[in-house]
Amino acid sequence: MTKIPYKIYLTEEEMPKSWYNLRADMKNKPAPLLNPGTLQPVTEADLAPVFCEELIKQELDDRTAYVKIPDEIYNFYKMFRPSPLVRAYCLEKTLDTPAEIYYKFEGNNTSGSHKLNSAIAQAYYAKKQGLKGVTTETGAGQWGTALSMACAYFGLDCKVFMVKVSYEQKPFRREVMRTYGADVTPSPSMETQIGQKILAEFPGTTGSLGCAISEAVEKAVTSQGYRYVLGSVLNQVLLHQSVIGLETEAALKKYGIEPDMIIGCAGGGSNLGGLIAPFMRDKIQGKKDLRIIAVEPASCPSFTRGKFAYDFADTGKVCPLAKMYTLGSGFIPAPNHAGGLRYHGMSTVLSQLYHDGLMEAVSVPQREVFDAATKFARTEGILPAPESAHAIKVAMDEAIKCRETGEKKVIVFGLTGTGYFDLVAYKKFNDGELDDYIPTDEDLAKGFAGLPKLDL
Amino acid sequence: MTKIPYKIYLTEEEMPKSWYNLRADMKNKPAPLLNPGTLQPVTEADLAPVFCEELIKQELDDRTAYVKIPDEIYNFYKMFRPSPLVRAYCLEKTLDTPAEIYYKFEGNNTSGSHKLNSAIAQAYYAKKQGLKGVTTETGAGQWGTALSMACAYFGLDCKVFMVKVSYEQKPFRREVMRTYGADVTPSPSMETQIGQKILAEFPGTTGSLGCAISEAVEKAVTSQGYRYVLGSVLNQVLLHQSVIGLETEAALKKYGIEPDMIIGCAGGGSNLGGLIAPFMRDKIQGKKDLRIIAVEPASCPSFTRGKFAYDFADTGKVCPLAKMYTLGSGFIPAPNHAGGLRYHGMSTVLSQLYHDGLMEAVSVPQREVFDAATKFARTEGILPAPESAHAIKVAMDEAIKCRETGEKKVIVFGLTGTGYFDLVAYKKFNDGELDDYIPTDEDLAKGFAGLPKLDL
Numbered sequence: 001m002t003k004i005p006y007k008i009y010l011t012e013e014e015m016p017k018s019w020y021n022l023r024a025d026m027k028n029k030p031a032p033l034l035n036p037g038t039l040q041p042v043t044e045a046d047l048a049p050v051f052c053e054e055l056i057k058q059e060l061d062d063r064t065a066y067v068k069i070p071d072e073i074y075n076f077y078k079m080f081r082p083s084p085l086v087r088a089y090c091l092e093k094t095l096d097t098p099a100e101i102y103y104k105f106e107g108n109n110t111s112g113s114h115k116l117n118s119a120i121a122q123a124y125y126a127k128k129q130g131l132k133g134v135t136t137e138t139g140a141g142q143w144g145t146a147l148s149m150a151c152a153y154f155g156l157d158c159k160v161f162m163v164k165v166s167y168e169q170k171p172f173r174r175e176v177m178r179t180y181g182a183d184v185t186p187s188p189s190m191e192t193q194i195g196q197k198i199l200a201e202f203p204g205t206t207g208s209l210g211c212a213i214s215e216a217v218e219k220a221v222t223s224q225g226y227r228y229v230l231g232s233v234l235n236q237v238l239l240h241q242s243v244i245g246l247e248t249e250a251a252l253k254k255y256g257i258e259p260d261m262i263i264g265c266a267g268g269g270s271n272l273g274g275l276i277a278p279f280m281r282d283k284i285q286g287k288k289d290l291r292i293i294a295v296e297p298a299s300c301p302s303f304t305r306g307k308f309a310y311d312f313a314d315t316g317k318v319c320p321l322a323k324m325y326t327l328g329s330g331f332i333p334a335p336n337h338a339g340g341l342r343y344h345g346m347s348t349v350l351s352q353l354y355h356d357g358l359m360e361a362v363s364v365p366q367r368e369v370f371d372a373a374t375k376f377a378r379t380e381g382i383l384p385a386p387e388s389a390h391a392i393k394v395a396m397d398e399a400i401k402c403r404e405t406g407e408k409k410v411i412v413f414g415l416t417g418t419g420y421f422d423l424v425a426y427k428k429f430n431d432g433e434l435d436d437y438i439p440t441d442e443d444l445a446k447g448f449a450g451l452p453k454l455d456l
Numbered sequence: 457m458t459k460i461p462y463k464i465y466l467t468e469e470e471m472p473k474s475w476y477n478l479r480a481d482m483k484n485k486p487a488p489l490l491n492p493g494t495l496q497p498v499t500e501a502d503l504a505p506v507f508c509e510e511l512i513k514q515e516l517d518d519r520t521a522y523v524k525i526p527d528e529i530y531n532f533y534k535m536f537r538p539s540p541l542v543r544a545y546c547l548e549k550t551l552d553t554p555a556e557i558y559y560k561f562e563g564n565n566t567s568g569s570h571k572l573n574s575a576i577a578q579a580y581y582a583k584k585q586g587l588k589g590v591t592t593e594t595g596a597g598q599w600g601t602a603l604s605m606a607c608a609y610f611g612l613d614c615k616v617f618m619v620k621v622s623y624e625q626k627p628f629r630r631e632v633m634r635t636y637g638a639d640v641t642p643s644p645s646m647e648t649q650i651g652q653k654i655l656a657e658f659p660g661t662t663g664s665l666g667c668a669i670s671e672a673v674e675k676a677v678t679s680q681g682y683r684y685v686l687g688s689v690l691n692q693v694l695l696h697q698s699v700i701g702l703e704t705e706a707a708l709k710k711y712g713i714e715p716d717m718i719i720g721c722a723g724g725g726s727n728l729g730g731l732i733a734p735f736m737r738d739k740i741q742g743k744k745d746l747r748i749i750a751v752e753p754a755s756c757p758s759f760t761r762g763k764f765a766y767d768f769a770d771t772g773k774v775c776p777l778a779k780m781y782t783l784g785s786g787f788i789p790a791p792n793h794a795g796g797l798r799y800h801g802m803s804t805v806l807s808q809l810y811h812d813g814l815m816e817a818v819s820v821p822q823r824e825v826f827d828a829a830t831k832f833a834r835t836e837g838i839l840p841a842p843e844s845a846h847a848i849k850v851a852m853d854e855a856i857k858c859r860e861t862g863e864k865k866v867i868v869f870g871l872t873g874t875g876y877f878d879l880v881a882y883k884k885f886n887d888g889e890l891d892d893y894i895p896t897d898e899d900l901a902k903g904f905a906g907l908p909k910l911d912l
Contacts, residue, residue, distance in 0.1 A: 005468040006534035010460040073872035078462035080548065084687045090535065090609075098836075110839045110874070154835040172628070176839060177829055179882050205564050374635060376606040381535050383566045383632060420564070420876040423628035426635050 008082040015082050016246035017069060017425070019239045021058075022277045023349060024065035025284055025395040028356055030235070031323035031347035033059075034310060035338040039454065042320045049321075050217055052227050054125040058236040063093070063324065067239060069121075076120045076153060078356030085251035086380075086415075092399070094379045099402035101395060102257070103415040104248045104275065105382070110176070113385060113417030114271050115324035116230050118165035118240035119143065122229040123150035125431055132225030133157025135425070137212030139267070140387060141173030142417055143231030148180035158182040161189065161215045163342070169424045171337040176421075187212035194218050194316035208332040209268075209343045213317025231346050232268030233313065233322075241274025249278040250413065261291035261398065263413040265390040266303065267340050275414040276359070283358060292359040292456030294350065295390040297369070298438045302327055302346045303354055303361035306442060310454055311345060321452065328447030334437040335369035339389045344447065362394055365436040369393050370429040373419065385417040386425055423427065461811055463865070464707040469536050469692035474878040475695045477514075478733045479738055479889035480521035486691070486804035487779035489515075495910065498776045502645025506673055506775075514692040523695065525577075530876050532576045532609060536565035539697070541707035542836075542871075545623055548837045548855070555858035557851060558713070559871040560704045560731065566632070567602035569691040569841060570641070570727050571687050573597065578685040579606035589613025589682030593643065593668030595621050595723070596796030596843060597629030598873055599687030603782065604636035607730060615682070617643040617671045621662035625880045633878075643668035650674055650772040656769060664788040665724075665799045681838025688724030689769065689778075689803050704868065705734040717747035717854065717871040718819060721794050721846040722759065723818070725803030731870040732815070745765030748815040750806065751846040753825070754894045755793040758802045759810055759817035761900060766910055767801055779909065781808040784903030792891040793822065796843045818850055821892040825849050826885040831877065841873040842881055865908060 016334060018037040023029055032041035047056045106114035126134050133156050139143030144160040160182050167186040174184045187207050188195040192215040198205065220228035228430055252259060262279050264272035272294055282288040304349065312329040313319040326345040333342050334338035353359050354357045374387035384392060395413040402409050421425065428434040479485055488497035492844040503512045514523065544557040562570035584589050589612050594600030600616040606616035618640050623630065623642040630640045641665050644651040654661065676684035678731035687693060708715060720728035728750055738744040750759055758781045768785040769775040782801040789798050809815050841846060851869040856885050858865050875882065884890040
């Protein structure tokens, strides 16, 4: 058998030419987004003031399986893709496991994560539509950085609302975005009506993605020539991120590797949805059976402790309603929760798949996550983003189980990004000051109390 | 003709199996290091208290051209190498130049630079010798991070003296090193006699590489089971870094590309010496003629305004004397000079080559460097280290010259690393607060006044 290299790179010719839209192959389609005013499925016209035209089409299209990647996007992809599928030889040795561990590493670009895959696509469609700029929110800062890079490339204005806790924990994230020409505001801010309202109600809040989304949407719809773009949750984002899964699939095939499980971290679902797309297709079509595992933080456990219900996508309740696993749009994770994966809800695609029993979900407390991150860094040489370390933790757990059972499972996980801008969180962990916050049932009940009472 | 991809990756099998020792092919060998006590060429015995045994052999051997890379190092290399040789299609388009621009990108690893190439080698030889740990200095922090990673991998203690200005400008660099288990002290410190002496003499000093070297050497020779390791200047470092040049050569050959010039930034010479090694060999042997250009900061202009003379390698004058282009071991660049490339001297290999007219040198002021860095980031999507941006600046200048003359030159430059930990400097530049400090002739005269008066 061919020796598998440490890093499997596809050639440029082997890179996927199209994105893959998993919805086209789902037997139970995700429930449609609802117009918050009429409670009817949203139309293109409903979304036109908020989103770019072509992206609305992608958002609503659950029939077309493959969408050709436009040349302009494809050429940008070639600057940082294909990303390597890495065989974690050193980690396997350290864990003394018979398992084979692979990770798809999306951190080798300046945004530090997979977010650039969708950012460049969204910026492209905004440019094509002749817009002046876009607004967005960012949590950990990866999406904001990615969008800044994409907007710089296409000469678009970029206005970023950054969740306040990240803005404060990550002073340098702001500076990267600024270097790429973006304008960054901590959220909640006084720049929007919804921001003013939230600050009046909760003066000390450290913000949330749901709140920053509301501000960015308000800013877009009240500014001439601007639209709003989002880095996760949406169907269009999962579509663009399918490039991760398609490359992973091609790299595995190149060496005849059959995965037993695919593991990814899940906040809003952008990475996980992209990573698993072709594997889930095969699973739905009965071609291959394998485990698909979502990993989320114990402090924001949408899948494992949330409800599958229609909910607002944002705190300000200006966005459409989505049927998803949710903790309630009023849920804000404790400020000591480091980094991203703070969103109260989850992609409708992933929510439906989880509801249908096609994937598993696990939640992990953050100290164990940082412990796994540190072990991984010292062994594999990559300092992971805290978000990505959720997947590392579960991949390591699964590899250790194999050591105990002697099984030679093939474990594939998504290493979404690097932790270079998460050193405040690493410092807290190194200093023993990082807490494990796990919400009580009473905490969650408060979030659930805010779920809309719908008569559908 | 084959279309050249955006990124040329060698396969694992195509990676160089040996390092290349350029000294073996130099007609005029670099002058030997001198024992500061006897003024005689240093012997293995002289160096044994300071350096690892095998590294001393490499340091002194100017005859062996190829040194096999040990398997343990080679396997570690495979975690982050081969590094890509990138065709800067987007930059060429932005500059509207007929030139072809390529860069060898060494930033895709957690140390953020090429430094890991030598760090892992030096840690390996320390481990092989049965040492407990190593000491070192770091300026910009890239070398310290690289060594921390290498020591974590081999289970060695790592004690880093970090130039105070970088320690303060880069708070997160320290935390990365700590995450990899290293102990980091700002230099000058009270932990060593030389540090105490320097602090007494210059209480407000922001430190220098020369001073941090003195502290690290003192700490090594006064601690049981420790040796000192250095990330630049030394012959052994250039040997390990030759992997950059050898990979570049192989990648160019793979697509039949003939470079007209090779451009690299130069502080102590680790990157430049490695990058140019095989090209300089061909030039010396008359097989190929091409321009080789060193780029240094106008604020620390060893090549362009220094003297070719024997000088102390460190401020404390405890290290051997080296014949090199130097500003005097007492020269300390202004504190507003951002990042690395702060060393007063230069590799003896590169100094000899420059003296013999085999390479050119250019110095550039730092605002132009940051301006080039920002343009590059927005075009090619990579936020460069300030050090690397020196090479970018001159590569862009050369490409613009081609636009004017219509020449289709092939420009290759070394992009040594990323700027993720240099955001304080970028912020200053973005805020218009970065100065161009260029030393006057009087400033330089003070440094030259400290050159040793030798009667050789």
